[in-house]
Amino acid sequence: MIWIMLELATLGFLYDEQLHGYDLRKRIAALTGHVRPIADGTLYPLLKRLEAAGLLTRELQPGQVAAPRHVLSLTAAGRQALLDRLREPDELFVTDENRWFTLLAFLRHLDDPAAQAAVLRRRLTFLTQPASFFWDGDRPLRAADFDDPFRQGLFTIATATTRTELTWLRETLADLDG
Amino acid sequence: MIWIMLELATLGFLYDEQLHGYDLRKRIAALTGHVRPIADGTLYPLLKRLEAAGLLTRELQPGQVAAPRHVLSLTAAGRQALLDRLREPDELFVTDENRWFTLLAFLRHLDDPAAQAAVLRRRLTFLTQPASFFWDGDRPLRAADFDDPFRQGLFTIATATTRTELTWLRETLADLDG
DNA sequence: GGAAGATACCTTGTATCCGAGGTATCAAGG
């Protein structure tokens, strides 16, 4: 699983707690299963951007374990920015799996069942649109419709993923609405 | 499903047939479920790059349906480049889902069961490595270990996807080896 | 024959991320 959309993940992790860059990197790596830790060249410029945008502040702390750390905290604007992005995600955050899963990891921060349900409904609407990957015109495709085993596998995996997510979405929406 | 790694997909689609850019774009859109058609600003510069690298040739064909087309054909070097990338994929093509799924879509072109099995085994090795997303030390995680329903969903979806792929990998490897 | 619409291609600018290659701090061991 590699699906981090880093800016949202940074705001999401810092919403709860203060972290320094190195720690944040480990949180992100843990969330993605340590597959491919985020590169320094991605992380540190991002933190500078977020600081310049007034979304977080950095405080230099003399080294306790090793080198001095920059302890990161979200500003009020940073906290609001996260909530805004969770509440009204851009279309890409609903349709692109990487971005959607990243959003899901932090949707708890929204702390408003109705708003959370609205976000899930957007995803549900998207997932239930007939996609050419699964349909040949009106006819649902089956794995056996593909002639090579690798395309069959692709189809099988995609179908299982989508079905699992749909089931979960419907159950969770029932809980949130109920 | 959006998971195109465009350069490989281009070589993969052109391995079978001659296409022009606009057609290629539609093939790619169909493979990803028409979610987000590839942007012109991605496709046409890519085709130029591949042509400059000697992997494909373009032949101008006076317009039959509308504007004139550039019919694309892989060169011998282009065909070999695809086979090389399928046979010995870079690590990222095994660990990153987008790239891996793109590779799977064209693995049939390799046309060598032993080499195909070797590629699947690399994926199997990667997927069976204990990942922190699924394990807390030695203990396998469960959805119930997460306190918010959205992280639970994420875990449920990831687990289902991984399990489905593992099952398929083992079955397909048995077929290829047998 | 002129407008509309689909087809077909192209350029420029931007966003997001990685990789390589640095610098600096502090603890532990020889």
Added chain:
DNA sequence: CCTTGATACCTCGGATACAAGGTATCTTCC
């Protein structure tokens, strides 16, 4: 004290992709 290793941060260059905006061709329909 000096090296090693872990921690911690930074910069530069490049890869991959999108978005906006443009040009041109050909068919269809009025």
